[in-house]
Amino acid sequence: MANESRLPFLPAEIRLMILELLAQEKHGLASYASVCKEWAAVIEKKNFARLKLRPSCLDDLENMVGRQRRRLVRHIWLNIELQPYTCPECCQWPESHSSSSVCSRAISKLFTILAAWNPTGHGLTLELSAQSPSDAEHWFKNYYFGADGEDEDDISESDSRRLRPRIHDPKHGWVDGYQVAAPGNSYALERLYEGLWLTPPEDLPVLQVVTKLVIRYQIMIERDLPKGLKRLSIFQDYNDELMAVWNGTPIHIDTDDMRTVEPALGAALAKRSLDLEQLSASFMTDARHFFQARQPPWSWDHLQSLVLTSRLLTRTSARGVVSDLLSDAGAAAVRMPKLCTMALWNGGKGEACAFIHRHDIERPSIIWRGTWDLDLEPRAVQAWERVASEYTPKSLRFQSQALCGSVIGSHGDAIHLLDLPRGVVDPVSLWQIRREASLASTVR
Numbered sequence: 001m002a003n004e005s006r007l008p009f010l011p012a013e014i015r016l017m018i019l020e021l022l023a024q025e026k027h028g029l030a031s032y033a034s035v036c037k038e039w040a041a042v043i044e045k046k047n048f049a050r051l052k053l054r055p056s057c058l059d060d061l062e063n064m065v066g067r068q069r070r071r072l073v074r075h076i077w078l079n080i081e082l083q084p085y086t087c088p089e090c091c092q093w094p095e096s097h098s099s100s101s102v103c104s105r106a107i108s109k110l111f112t113i114l115a116a117w118n119p120t121g122h123g124l125t126l127e128l129s130a131q132s133p134s135d136a137e138h139w140f141k142n143y144y145f146g147a148d149g150e151d152e153d154d155i156s157e158s159d160s161r162r163l164r165p166r167i168h169d170p171k172h173g174w175v176d177g178y179q180v181a182a183p184g185n186s187y188a189l190e191r192l193y194e195g196l197w198l199t200p201p202e203d204l205p206v207l208q209v210v211t212k213l214v215i216r217y218q219i220m221i222e223r224d225l226p227k228g229l230k231r232l233s234i235f236q237d238y239n240d241e242l243m244a245v246w247n248g249t250p251i252h253i254d255t256d257d258m259r260t261v262e263p264a265l266g267a268a269l270a271k272r273s274l275d276l277e278q279l280s281a282s283f284m285t286d287a288r289h290f291f292q293a294r295q296p297p298w299s300w301d302h303l304q305s306l307v308l309t310s311r312l313l314t315r316t317s318a319r320g321v322v323s324d325l326l327s328d329a330g331a332a333a334v335r336m337p338k339l340c341t342m343a344l345w346n347g348g349k350g351e352a353c354a355f356i357h358r359h360d361i362e363r364p365s366i367i368w369r370g371t372w373d374l375d376l377e378p379r380a381v382q383a384w385e386r387v388a389s390e391y392t393p394k395s396l397r398f399q400s401q402a403l404c405g406s407v408i409g410s411h412g413d414a415i416h417l418l419d420l421p422r423g424v425v426d427p428v429s430l431w432q433i434r435r436e437a438s439l440a441s442t443v444r
Helices: 002-009 012-023 037-047 055-072 097-114 157-166 187-193 240-247 263-275 287-292 319-333 378-391 411-418 427-438
Strands: 050-053 075-081 124-131 196-198 210-215 219-221 231-235 278-282 305-309 341-348 351-358 365-370 397-402
Touching: 037 055, 050 055, 055 075, 055 097, 075 097, 097 124, 263 278, 263 287, 287 305, 287 319, 319 341, 319 351, 319 378, 341 411, 351 411, 411 427
Parallel strands: 050 075, 075 124, 124 210, 196 219, 231 278, 278 305, 305 341, 365 397
Antiparallel strands: 341 351, 351 365
């Protein structure tokens, strides 16, 4: 108590330094909030900014947060733990009905709670994910599913390096830290990638407080995109190392088909983007299908940022093919009066590239970052010079930056090195992708 009584007499800047130092700790912050009101104001702001909840937490959510603390909440992550499964089940067709019911009930309950919350000036991110504790116990030991203890803050780089040699489970294809075999059928892989398809009830309340929705790959929601949607980011993940293991097995899994892009999806996104302010779509569709779907009367009057991937952007593609893609992109950009940034990119192990246009009235520019040199035909250059001339008298500047392919271990590394616009992939997902690659299995 003596120490507590002297705290108010410390200079304000000293008290602030103490609070900032304490707030950097990862655990045990709640106890500091009871010291005094000044400490509570700072500590609670950090404690309530990001809430990671299980369905069992929802009954006490309102009592825990209360009306006064709602304004402190910036991010709610509902992580739904599904039933564990045994070894025979890990190679059997997943039974998703009961899991879908668990997810639907939890999501409906959270929506009902949040429907009573009023909007705040800073917005609220709602994140949904689901995983079983058994997911990482069988074949997919180097995967991150969002379970407790898997947060970016909970596992250091050195910890992951120490853990890898300990992965030894021959029954599930792991020997001395390497995955050397795959299951005898495709069900284990389908259990991982099939996801849970949910059909939300029609009476699901509208959430005025939520300004950003993050849905992990484990959950698929069968409902049209909201009409008021302004920003959309879609990222289809894949794992080259895992595919290499499966391609070496006698069972037939067409991994190329798993990454097949449908022209119809690109066309649908192009039409939907007419009302968007930001769109990012990676690997699920191809930029060429997006631009080929453009109709003469179309005008993207609201679009400010567009980020797309294309398999045509590789060192083996013909010069004319790449020029066709970038010419089509330039023709579309002319019809985007508010466009600030357009990025077309591709990346994987050992290779990455990005064509990034930034519209600045004073300094319009195009920058090429890649592990290979871009050699455009004059028509593609002219297409982008026309884009610049539509909105500024300044000349278009072209820049090029070389990347080293040897340091690119995955598409996650490619995203990091390409310095792509924000919103391409959620930071937690990017961390998971890069960490999985650092523990990547190697067929021996």
